[in-house]
Each structure stands twice: as C-alpha cells, then as structure tokens.
Amino acid sequence: MVKDQGLSIVHVCQSMDLVDSVVRRWIKQHEAELEGQPGIGKPLTAEQQRIRQLEAENRQLRADNDPIKKSLGLLCARTEMTYRLIHQLQQKAVPVQQACRVLAVSRAGYYQHRRRGERKADVVASVQLKAAFVASGKSYGSRRLCRALQAQGVIIGRYRVRRLMREAAVRPVWKRKFIHTTDSRHALPVADNVLDRQFDVAAPNRAWVSDITYVRTRQGWLYLAAVMDLFSRKVVGWAMAPTMPAELVASALCMALQQRQPPRGLLLHSDRGSQYASLGYQALLEQHGIVCSMSRKGNCWDNAVMERFFLNLKMERVWQRDYANHGEAQRDIADYIVSFYNCTRLHSTLGYLPPAAYEQKMAAILPIGVSENT
Incomplete structure (x- = not known):
C-alpha cells in the first residue's frame, strides 16, 4: 500500500491499526531484500533457535517412523512383539509407562x-x-x-x-500317634552321654546313633531298630520284629557293621533302654571297640537326629499306609530307607542333597587322611 499505491505511512497505520515504527521497519527490510541483502529483521534468541531445531528434529523422526509403523503389521504380529520389547526394556530400568507411550500401546493391555x-x-x-x-x-x-x-x-x-x-491344595500329610518304646527302669549299668548333642561330624564312621520305634499294622505292632551315621544322616543298619528284645538292636548294629566296616573307636549313641544296656548288646560293642554313649534319663533331645528320622518315616510313609501284616510293613519300610531316604530325599542339613549323594560329594573333597577308616 505504501510502495505500490503511494499512501503515506501514517494513513496506512491509522486505517489498519498498526504501529508506525513496525511499518517503517518492514519497508526497510523489504527494500534490503530487493537489493539482495539479508534484511534488518529482529534475530531469533538462542532459546527460540533451540526450539525450532527440536521441532525440525521431531518432524524428521516422525517422518522416519511412519514407514516403519505402517510396515510392522505386514512383517510380524505387532502387538506380541511390542509387549516383548516392553518387557525387555523394563529389565533395563525403562519405566513401563514410558515404553508403552513410545510404542503406542496401552499399559492395561x-x-x-x-x-x-x-x-x-x-x-x-x-x-x-x-x-x-x-x-x-x-x-x-x-x-x-x-x-x-x-x-x-x-x-x-x-x-x-x-x-x-x-x-492346588497340595500339602504334606501330618498325623501324630505315640506309644512308649523305651524302658529305662532297670538295674543294668548305663553309659555317660559322651556324644553330648555334638551332631555335626567331620567324617564318616566316627559317630552313629541308634533307636527303636514302632509301626502299626492290622496284625499288631511292628518294631523297628535303626542305626544312622551322623556324618551324612544315612541309615546304615536296621532290623524289624514283632517284639523288641535286645536281639533287635543287635541285629540292626550287625547290619551296619557289615556294610560300613568302621574302625575301632567309633562312638555309638542311644537312649538308656534295657535293650541297649543289655549284656549281649554291650558285649557286641566291646567286641568291635565301639564307645557307648547314652542319653540322659527322659531327655529325647539327646538323640534328636534319630527321633527326627523316625518322624520323617512316619509322616512320609507309615501314616499314609494301612499295612495288612508285618511282612507288608517290612517291605515298604525297607523300600523307604533304601530307595527314598538314603538315595532320593533332599536333606536340609546336607545342603538339600540325599545322604548317598552327600557322601559321594564329600568323598571327593575330603582331605587326604580323612576317610571312613580315619
């Protein structure tokens, strides 16, 4: 209007409600541009330049991503792959909310x-x-x-x-039944508590424990005598009979002696029942050079490891069965000891290894000179 129509700057500013100085600057800039100069417009601040640069980068990123997003549906199952990618990003400390926003999926999904x-x-x-x-x-x-x-x-x-x-309603079976199997009211000599609850043993065939328990069958009670090596908690000898004379505990000990061939000086702990204090049993100990140790009167904790084995036997096998006769019970208990307890059952004290596996592992790492015959 000023340059082409020849109107005055004042008239143009009044008619279009413009500021006089602004119109004069526009005219100077227009004339400078016509002459090929950059003009005299107000330069951008550093913040404005950064904003325009970020906007340009954002436009470029959108232009780059659009073909990829359009192609994902043709290349693979987009949603499944996106969720897997979010899971991987989450493991790298990327927040789920941010990953879902960037990949254009909902958090709920x-x-x-x-x-x-x-x-x-x-x-x-x-x-x-x-x-x-x-x-x-x-x-x-x-x-x-x-x-x-x-x-x-x-x-x-x-x-x-x-x-x-x-x-899944999975839970172990627990039942409790109790009868006395020990008669400590006798005049036979009893041994001191040499073991003194030192249940952790450094090598095999250094300390054994023994005890008697009972098993209910339809034919009547069946009594079990067992011998355990404290080193590996392995049951090394056992015997079963409808009664519990001294010969029962002697038979269990003979089985353990035949299997392990321990050196003289072995410590064998039991309660002070009449079977263990009998002359025949004590003579067997003396014959093989075994040191006798007995619990204090009425103190089951002195033989806690053996008591725990009997509890495991009953929880894990006996109380889940209804034995018709002694023979059926004997076969099942022997199977529990040989196939399950000694070779399969995980023992927390042994680092969750079965006794047999623990003995094999320790045999490989025990120092020279520390063996079964040490």
Missing part, C-alpha cells in the same frame, strides 16, 4: 498380556510341582519342592511354590 503369560507358566509349573510332590511320597513342603524343581531346571522361588501349593 500390556499388563493383561503379562498376566496371561504368567497363568500359562503357572499351569506348567503346577504340573511339575504335583509330579515332584507325588514322587516324594506326598511329603515335601515348599522348601524341598522348590529345591526339587530347581534341580530339574525349573526357575522358581519358594514363595511361588507356596502359592501354587495353596492353589
């Missing part, structure tokens, strides 16, 4: 997909857990089941095992 995956994994783990539980004779708790599954290569923690056990 991602969490729902993860829950579906966890449910599928729980179904598989639950089947493996039930199989391990049945294999243990329905006796393992959460700790041993966790170790058993981990030994099979299943990545699982104890609290997840507890949850799966609760959901």
Whole structure:
C-alpha cells in the first residue's frame, strides 16, 4: 500500500491499526531484500533457535517412523512383539509407562498380556510341582519342592511354590500317634552321654546313633531298630520284629557293621533302654571297640537326629499306609530307607542333597587322611 499505491505511512497505520515504527521497519527490510541483502529483521534468541531445531528434529523422526509403523503389521504380529520389547526394556530400568507411550500401546493391555503369560507358566509349573510332590511320597513342603524343581531346571522361588501349593491344595500329610518304646527302669549299668548333642561330624564312621520305634499294622505292632551315621544322616543298619528284645538292636548294629566296616573307636549313641544296656548288646560293642554313649534319663533331645528320622518315616510313609501284616510293613519300610531316604530325599542339613549323594560329594573333597577308616 505504501510502495505500490503511494499512501503515506501514517494513513496506512491509522486505517489498519498498526504501529508506525513496525511499518517503517518492514519497508526497510523489504527494500534490503530487493537489493539482495539479508534484511534488518529482529534475530531469533538462542532459546527460540533451540526450539525450532527440536521441532525440525521431531518432524524428521516422525517422518522416519511412519514407514516403519505402517510396515510392522505386514512383517510380524505387532502387538506380541511390542509387549516383548516392553518387557525387555523394563529389565533395563525403562519405566513401563514410558515404553508403552513410545510404542503406542496401552499399559492395561500390556499388563493383561503379562498376566496371561504368567497363568500359562503357572499351569506348567503346577504340573511339575504335583509330579515332584507325588514322587516324594506326598511329603515335601515348599522348601524341598522348590529345591526339587530347581534341580530339574525349573526357575522358581519358594514363595511361588507356596502359592501354587495353596492353589492346588497340595500339602504334606501330618498325623501324630505315640506309644512308649523305651524302658529305662532297670538295674543294668548305663553309659555317660559322651556324644553330648555334638551332631555335626567331620567324617564318616566316627559317630552313629541308634533307636527303636514302632509301626502299626492290622496284625499288631511292628518294631523297628535303626542305626544312622551322623556324618551324612544315612541309615546304615536296621532290623524289624514283632517284639523288641535286645536281639533287635543287635541285629540292626550287625547290619551296619557289615556294610560300613568302621574302625575301632567309633562312638555309638542311644537312649538308656534295657535293650541297649543289655549284656549281649554291650558285649557286641566291646567286641568291635565301639564307645557307648547314652542319653540322659527322659531327655529325647539327646538323640534328636534319630527321633527326627523316625518322624520323617512316619509322616512320609507309615501314616499314609494301612499295612495288612508285618511282612507288608517290612517291605515298604525297607523300600523307604533304601530307595527314598538314603538315595532320593533332599536333606536340609546336607545342603538339600540325599545322604548317598552327600557322601559321594564329600568323598571327593575330603582331605587326604580323612576317610571312613580315619
């Protein structure tokens, strides 16, 4: 209007409500541009320049991403791949909210997909857990089941095992029955408590423990005498009979002596029952150079390791059976000792190894000179 129509700057500013100085600057800039000069416009601040640079970069990123986003649907299952990518980013400390926003998916959808995956994994783990539980004779708790599954290569923690056990109604069987098997009211001599609850032993065949328990059958009571090596908690000798004379504990000891061939000086601990204080049993100990140790009167804790074995035997096998006669009970108890307790059952004191496996492991790492005949 000023240059082409010849109107005055004042008239143009009044008619269009403009500032006089602004119009004069525009005219000077226009004239400078016509002459090929950069003009005299107000330069951008550093902050404005940075904003325009970021806007340009953002436009470039959108232009680069659009073809990729349009191609994902043709190349693969986009949603499944996106959720997997979010999971990987989460492991690298990238927040889920940020990853979902960048990849244009909803957080609710991602969490729902993860829950579906966890449910599928729980179904598989639950089947493996039930199989391990049945294999243990329905006796393992959460700790041993966790170790058993981990030994099979299943990545699982104890609290997840507890949850799966609760959901599957899996729990060990507990029952309690009690009768007395020890008669310490006798005039026979008793030995001192040499063991003194020192249950941790550095090498095999240094300290054994022995005791008697009972098993109910339809034919009547069956009594079990057993001998255990404290080093590996392995049952090395046992005997069963419908009565419990001194010959019962002597038979269990003879079986242990034949299997282990211990050196003289072995310590053998028991309670002070009449069977263990009998002349025949004491003569057998003296013959093989075995040091006798007996619990204090009425103190079951002095022989706690053997008492625990008997409790495990009854929880894990005997109380789950209804034995028709003595023969059936003898076969089943022998199978428990040989096949399960000594060779399969995980023992917490041994680092969750079976006694037989623990002895093999320790035999490889024990120092020279520390052996069964040390």
